[in-house]
Amino acid sequence: MAFSREEQLICVIARMLEGQRNISVGTNSPIPAAAALLMERLTDGWARPLLLGSSRHYPANDGGVEFHDRAAQGRVDVFFLGGGQIDGEGNINLVGIGAYPKMKVRLPGSFGSAFLYLTVPRVILFREEHSARVLVPKVDFISAAGWSPPGVFRRGGPYALITSMAVFFYDKDRHRFRLDYVHAGNSVDDVRANTGFDFDLASPVRETPPPEPDRLALIRGEIAAELAHLYPKFAAEKLGYTAAAANV
Amino acid sequence: MPATAPMMSVEELAARIPDGAHLALSKDDSGTAIALIHAMIRGGVKNLHVVYVPVGGLMADLLIGAGCIATIECSGVSFGELGLAPRFRDAVQSGAIRIKDATCPAIYAAVQAGERGIPFTPIRGILGSDVLSYRDDWKVVDNPFAAGGGDPIVLVPAINPDITFFHARWGDRYGNVWVGKRRELATLAHAARETLVTVEDLYDGNLMTDETLVAGTISSLYISGVAHVPHGAKPLNLDGCYDIDRKHIRDYIREAQTVEGFAAYLDRTVFGNKVAA
Known part of the structure; x- marks a missing residue:
């Protein structure tokens, strides 16, 4: 069955959410949000997505602080972060390119990353653009650190890095990424040519499995309809969901 | 029976915010006081120090573009999936405003410390x-x-701002306002020295004595001015009343890429000038 890049990425993320219960997703993240909603559906509601910015998928009512307080206690199992830059040690930069503060390119800001990267056990890095511009040897500004020295309270950190080309897993002891999967149509050499940092290779590096047909059907149906409440444009343009497309 | 509180106009609320005031404002979510932001821009307030709790969007970009802000403290300014905030980006890149970067829970925690009266x-x-x-x-x-x-x-x-303000669903004649699950607005009101509120609707009764509404209500004790402004959050959302106007925001982002485009947006939307086609 033919599938799009977005559908592939939703399924890649969903496989990393098996057995995870409190799955939280930040703003501007339609693909991770779709994966979280898919897992809720597949587990009959055992998995609990919390989508920041949604009023429909937000099981919290004690103000914006409640989500962060949950994370501080260890009640958030999974979170997603991206980055204008991500480096080989798992540091992420959401603030800008160039010298701080008058940066050449100013990005929105660090949001909750500096806190959530240390308090959430499993953080999945997701950035569609796979280029040497994004995946750099060293970030210009550390919004959130990929690892911490001994003695620093840290519950979690980077688990994996998913891009439009590949899937890396993070080695917490060596502070390095390991290439495990390349998506169909890409080679290890392609990944190397588009990655600015050095990384390890799994043996063997495999091709990313295609979406499971039953999950693909759900994504195009129920999940797209649910996602459209928060991401109408994405649901319409990427998942072909056309109902209720008035306010995109 | 508590004393009734007089209603103000949105221009009167704006006039209570002096040049150089230290503000803390909630994120662009249900309950953003866009009509009050417009009144502030018309009044020409300057040199504001604004903490966004914890992030900014349209109201940050409007105040920055209009030259009202000297220092911004926030964890981010953007329009999420709709796009980047053009006036914020340009002002930080050029050094026109000072920025104190933060992270969301640190700002919430600092306002909570303000609420608790600890340093x-x-x-x-x-x-x-x-x-x-x-x-x-x-x-x-x-x-x-x-x-x-x-x-x-x-x-x-701790963060104890001079003033906070927001748009709420209901206000009653005693000066109480109902914010529902937007509990961070109550935290902000408790931490701020003054709280100004625009309300969507008037509530006929006392919100503090209604058992189903009192938990989502902020007591008039904290509130120094209320204006009745229907549609006061538009083009942003007010949950239960209206959704965000995504087309308006996309058009704004496109237009505000340049100083001239932003000025034209303000002229039309904030100053209400008719523009020849």
Whole structure:
């Protein structure tokens, strides 16, 4: 069955959410949000997505602080972060390119990353653009650190890095990424040519499995309809969901 | 029976915000006082120090573009999936405003410390981030309760702004306002020295004595001015009343890419001038 890049990425993320219960997703993240909603559906509601910015998928009512307080206690199992830059040690930069503060390119800001990267056990890095511009040897500004020295309270950190080309897993002891999967149509050499940092290779590096047909059907149906409440444009343009497309 | 509180106009609320005021404002979510932002821009307020709790969007970009803000403290300014905030981006890149970068839970924690009347609060995480390196007002100490010492932890100073303001669903004649699940608005009102509110609808009764509404109500004790402004959050959303106008925001982002485009947007939308086609 033919599938799009977005559908592939939703399924890649969903496989990393098996057995995870409190799955939280930040703003501007339609693909991770779709994966979280898919897992809720597949587990009959055992998995609990919390989508920041949604009023429909937000099981919290004690103000914006409640989500962060949950994370501080260890009640958030999974979170997603991206980055204008991500480096080989798992540091992420959401603030800008160039010298701080008058940066050449100013990005929105660090949001909750500096806190959530240390308090959430499993953080999945997701950035569609796979280029040497994004995946750099060293970030210009550390919004959130990929690892911490001994003695620093840290519950979690980077688990994996998913891009439009590949899937890396993070080695917490060596502070390095390991290439495990390349998506169909890409080679290890392609990944190397588009990655600015050095990384390890799994043996063997495999091709990313295609979406499971039953999950693909759900994504195009129920999940797209649910996602459209928060991401109408994405649901319409990427998942072909056309109902209720008035306010995109 | 409590005394009734007089209603003000949105222009009167704006006039209570002096040049150089220290504001703390909630994120662009249900309950953003866009009509009051417009009135502030018309009034020409200057040199504001604004803390966004914890992030900014349209109201940050409008105040920055209109030259009202000298210093901004926030964890981010953007329009999410709709796009980047053009006036914020240009102002930071050119150095036109000073920025104090933060991270969301640190701002919430600092406002909670303000609410509790304590000078600072500890918070987990953040260690190793350059957000911390550039904040000379944040400190790191060893947890004094840790057995055997060590366990570094970040301390952030309390935030007690001069003023906060927002748009609420209901206000009653006694000056109480209902914000429902937007509990951070109550936290902000408790921490701020003054709270100004625009309300969508008037509530016929006393919100503080209605058992189903009181938990989502902020007492008039904290509130120094209320204006009745239907559609006061538009083009943003007010949950239960209206959704965000995504087309308006997309058009704004496109138009505000240039200083001239932004000026034309203000002229039309804020100053209400008719523009020849």
